[in-house]
Amino acid sequence: MIRLERVTKIYPGSAFPAVDSVSLEVAEGQICMLIGSSGCGKTTIMRMINRLTSITSGTIHIGDQNVMDMDPIQLRRQIGYVIQQIGLFPHMTVYDNIATVPKLLWWDKKRIAERVDELLDLVNLDPDTYRFRYPRELSGGQAQRVGVARAMAADPPVMLMDEPFGAIDPINREVLQEEFLRIQARLRKTIVFVTHDIDEAIKMGDKIALLDAGRLIQFGSPEELLTKPKNQFVKDFVGADRTLKRLNLLRVKHAMLRNPVHCLEEDPSEKVAEKMIEQDMSYLLVTDRQGRLKGYVNLYDLRGHKGTVGDVVRPLSLTVKPDTNLKDALSKMLSYDLGIVVAVDDAGRLQGFLNTRTLFSVVGESYDERGGHWGRITADGRIL
Ligand SMILES: Nc1ncnc2c1ncn2[C@@H]1O[C@H](COP(=O)(O)OP(=O)(O)OP(=O)(O)O)[C@@H](O)[C@H]1O
Ligand SMILES: [Mg+2]
Structure with a gap:
């Protein structure tokens, strides 16, 4: 000292x-x-x-x-x-x-x-x-x-x-x-x-x-x-x-919303769509049973679809690790159409979710759990 x-x-x-x-x-x-x-x-x-x-x-x-x-x-x-x-x-x-x-x-x-x-x-x-x-x-x-x-x-x-x-x-x-x-x-x-x-x-x-x-x-x-x-x-x-x-x-883990709402790839599309409408969401993250990120679906693809979510899931190419620094994560987020980045661990398991709203919650003072097209981004875990 x-x-x-x-x-x-x-x-x-x-x-x-x-x-x-x-x-x-x-x-x-x-x-x-x-x-x-x-x-x-x-x-x-x-x-x-x-x-x-x-x-x-x-x-x-x-x-x-x-x-x-x-x-x-x-x-x-x-x-x-x-x-x-x-x-x-x-x-x-x-x-x-x-x-x-x-x-x-x-x-x-x-x-x-x-x-x-x-x-x-x-x-x-x-x-x-x-x-x-x-x-x-x-x-x-x-x-x-x-x-x-x-x-x-x-x-x-x-x-x-x-x-x-x-x-x-x-x-x-x-x-x-x-x-x-x-x-x-x-x-x-x-x-x-x-x-x-x-x-x-x-x-x-x-x-x-x-x-x-x-x-x-x-x-x-x-x-x-x-x-x-x-x-x-x-x-x-x-x-x-x-x-x-x-x-x-700061690192992604400091700002990300943990356990973001998501569905499983084997969930029936119609049920998921109903829930999404109820919760005012246009997009939703998809994982497998082990929690590994499979991608996302949008409401448009799910409506009227008779199969499971896995049939229409779209890949999310841009992911980060919880230890990535927020500046790098932001720059990735800005270069990506959806305006979000998803954090996965080394095994590809969904860890958290970051968008401009969640970023504001740590960098700015205000916190709002409504996240644009993604609707309510809450830490509810599974949607069904
Ligand atoms: N031996 C000295 N006799 C008289 N004045 C000195 C002496 N050494 C430093 N000063 C004065 O004391 C002040 C602080 O100097 P110092 O060297 O601690 O600054 P500094 O913050 O390290 O600056 P720099 O970033 O340029 O290295 C300066 O105004 C300097 O002219
Ligand atoms: Mg000096």
Whole structure:
């Protein structure tokens, strides 16, 4: 846990504080994203946490220890630090850069060599290609990745990462973000992570601290910043498309209507048609006895049809998984005539149903269980 209490930094000779009475807490194993425009005090906060910069007033605790009571060298060994301008030692190879802290900790050679290779793999750099290169022989993004590997080398419980993915192109950046979150799910480090990119903050953060001119403007979960921006500044910062951004945070399973009304393929068409008329539905989902989705029928096909629903069922080609993110589901929904997507599990069993109405119920505030041509979309299970 990292806790800042009314932390202020006034650089000597400066009229205004660079950091102005900032209080925030990062719980054990969580990622706190620091975001705000250039010069708002992000790097200064990081450097006060590991005591590279003195604190003018206020306190910083790591766990139950006040950083001011700790030996700065000891403190920094417990904290992995990825600095903003990469900061690799230019006269040392990639290997020696990553091995810096493990060497200080007197790890044996074999353990260090294994760790370096493991970390290079982790940041998507082939160990055999890059191990003995010098920083000048790396691209900016590659150097940043070595910087991340170096900060993680001794497996510190706390990491301070100052724009670690800043110089990396969008595609590799996304790969690294995914990879990083995957590792974090396992390692559960306590991380303060600086970014300029609101999308990165929303994607990576358990909490986001939005700063402006040294002040903490809003501190909360990505969800809170998107749904309850405190003021116009936050609104502008998260962007006018904050509703769409929220879709990225949510998954189909959060929005879908479970156990949607449906019939079985062996149900008699006429009976189903009667029920559909009664319930004001034009379309209906069809499954087999095992609950596997077979498709849908429309009322027009069923009326006057003497057989079973299975004879006239139409395939539903567009399905999603409950774990699909809502943005992808929406984009599929919009490209599909019926304006719905159906969620099925890996075995093809009907799990839920999503249309613009059910989407509104999570993204907007209103909930209406009437769903256009589909009529009443209720969680009634079978129609008969
Ligand atoms: N050593 C220093 N002496 C005096 N002022 C400083 C010093 N370091 C930073 N500042 C000032 O403190 C303020 C905050 O700087 P800081 O580096 O923390 O910003 P930042 O949020 O990290 O910005 P960026 O996004 O550009 O990295 C700035 O106005 C900066 O000019
Ligand atoms: Mg900075």
